[in-house]
Amino acid sequence: SLPNLYVFRSLDIATWDLECEFNNTDHRTELNGMDRLIVRRGQPFSIKLKLRYGEYQAGLSSLTCIAETGPSPSDQYGTRAVFDVAAGSDNPSAWSATVTSPPGNVVALSICPAADAPIGRWTLTLGGSCRIDFILLFNPWCSGDSVYMDNEEYLKEYVLSQDGIIYRGTLEQILPFPWNFGQFEYGILDVCLKILDTNPKYLRNPGKDCSGRRNPIYVSRVLSAMVNCNGDAGVVLGRWPALDKLSSDNPYEGGESPMSWKGSVDILLNWDSSSCSPVRYGQCWVFAAVACSVSRALGIPCRVVTNYISAHDTNRNLLIEYFYDENGRNHGRDMIWTFHCWVENWMTRPDLKPEYDGWQVVDPTPQEKSEGVYCCGPVSVKAVKEGELATKYDAPFVFAEVNADKVDYIRQADGSNKKMTSFTGVGQKISTKSVGNDRREDITHLYKYPEGSEEERETFRKADHLNKLLHRQESQGLKLAIEVAAEKRKGCDFDVIAVASNSTTSEKKCRLLFSSMAVSYTGVVKDNCGFKDLLNVELPPGGGERHGRDSPGP
Incomplete structure (x- = not known):
């Protein structure tokens, strides 16, 4: 020696x-x-x-x-x-x-x-x-890394590609919007590391937080909280004028409209150069896009996902409950958004069953608190599909986003609420950009079994989603449906038909209140576009009535 x-x-x-x-x-x-x-x-x-x-x-x-x-x-x-x-x-x-x-x-x-x-x-x-x-x-090319992805074309798309497409619009008119993620642009990696060093967990215990950065589950959860600025020095401040009841004159005063952003680079650099002051303003696709940029920069395979007819369940009962007064105003807290964006991060889940490895939902839009923090996920997409609601993290909330029932109640004069209609169309055309091209890929099947299948019924039983099971068994008696013209053009009137039907064996008399209102993509009701009150509508047994009106175009 x-x-x-x-x-x-x-x-x-x-x-x-x-x-x-x-x-x-x-x-x-x-x-x-x-x-x-x-x-x-x-x-x-x-x-x-x-x-x-x-x-x-x-x-x-x-x-x-x-x-x-x-x-x-x-x-x-x-x-x-x-x-x-x-x-x-x-x-x-x-x-x-x-x-x-x-x-x-x-x-x-x-x-x-x-x-x-x-x-x-x-x-x-x-x-x-x-x-x-x-x-x-992180190294998704290394088989020993928990973000390992054994597909070179997927890695080119979900780690190395700096440009992508985010889907917005409506279920009937899906609109692709190009987005520059820019994860390799000058200075962006340093900003991403600064985000980690600014998160409250690091400030409380730097040693423990740095140790947690070995785990993409931990890092993804930190990013979900830090991309929004609710409760921390996060990157983006959200603003929804309809939700916040702001004046329509200049709802984005002091910042940029969420619709004006075309990429993540300016957002991240602005946050860095302003001493971690939040960038104004973002909505769901902006939060998701920034989270995607940071995840890819750190080496986690990531993609932006859009869910159409997306539910926001505030009390975890898997029901989106609308409580209407006789003027058609909703007084409930639950919402259904025309669309909602989140990201999926790819990783193993050693804390769960092996089949729950792979894509994990991470939602950085500040909607509800999770463990006291405005964050959501990561939760296995497969676990959501299987209705495993005890799965970490936030499985009930994500399950509701794609599976909740919408139930409408009319508030009666005595203060009671009467159930009127139930809608089961939440979670449709879940979309992401295809690998290697600009086509839309529908990934709804990764989140849900086919409607009415035995697998779907078993999923709802596991999720204790009794409302949907009971809804399919109960007799509706009186039923009301809305038919809207297939062709709707901006600025033009279009036909809307209310179809009232009676499946009972006796004649029914009812009152039909027909109200049309503008609704934001977050489900917030705006101005009344028209109102019609029909008294004593007679519905014969086994028959129905059709009543329509022209609605002014947007």
Whole structure:
């Protein structure tokens, strides 16, 4: 041991080469730039050391490496790793270093970070004299990484592609909008790391938070909270004029209309340059797009998803309850949005059943609190489909977004509420951009079984969604349906027909109140466009009546 100790003490590193161009290209981070080392975990990167004097010889020389991240690196938290240069290593869960050059004055090292190391900024110290700073990211190309995705075309789309399409519009008229995610644009990766360092969990306990960054479940949940600014120094401030009951003259005063954003780069850079003041303003697609940019920048495969006829269940009873007065005004808190956007992140779920690996819903739009924070997910898409509502995180809320029933009540003069209609059309044409082209991919089947199938019935039983099961068995008696003309053009009138039917064996007399109102995409009722009150409408047994009116075009 004495000769080794002598050589170790005399070993002095004069200079080093991080080979950024080679390493960044090999790790698919070259679009971030070549001026610094940015690598992915579980994959080796190379550096060259030039000794001031002497030679490094395997078996005779030793070199200790220390890798650290966070303000207080700790072996306990896994934010500090000490390892020696060795002839080789086959342990993917540990840091390793091997010499790849013959004995001499120049030493070529291959450093391999652990496949489950926390992501973020790291410092690597070699022999006490060489200090290297680098950034470590998730690695979906590494089979030992929890974000591993075994499909190169998917990786090109969900990690490397900086441009995409977000779907908005309506169920009848789905509109594609181009979006620049820009995850490799100059400065964006630094902003993404700053988001992690600004989150309240980091401020409370930096060591524990940095340790949690080994886990994409933890990171995704942090991002879900930090993309919105509700309760923290998050990135985007949401504004929905109809919900907030703002004046229509200038509802986005002091900021930008959510409709004006075309990409995430300006939003992220504005947040960074304004000392973490929230960027004004966003709505669901903006929150989702920014979350997608940050997830891809950190190495998590991610895609934006749009759900049409999307429910917002405030009390977790899987019902969207509208309580109308006789003027057609809704006094309930539940809502149905024309569409709603979230993201899906790809990862394993070691905390759940193996079949729940894969796509996970993460919703950064601030709707309801989860564990005291405005965030949602990640929750397995497969678990949502199976009705496993005890699954972490927020499965009941996401299940309701795609499966809830809408029930309408009319408030009576005595203050009681009478159930009038029930609607089961929530969660349709769930959409995302296709891989490798600009076509829309319908992924509704990933969230729901076919309507009326035995699998769907079993899912509802597991989810205790008794209302939908009972609704299909009960006799409706009196039924009211609305028929709208297939062709509707902006600025033009269109026909709306109310069809009242009586499936009982006796004649029924009823009063028909026909009211049409403008509704925002979030389900907020605006101005009344027309009102019709028909008294003593007679419905013969087994028969019905059709009543219509022209509604003014928007």
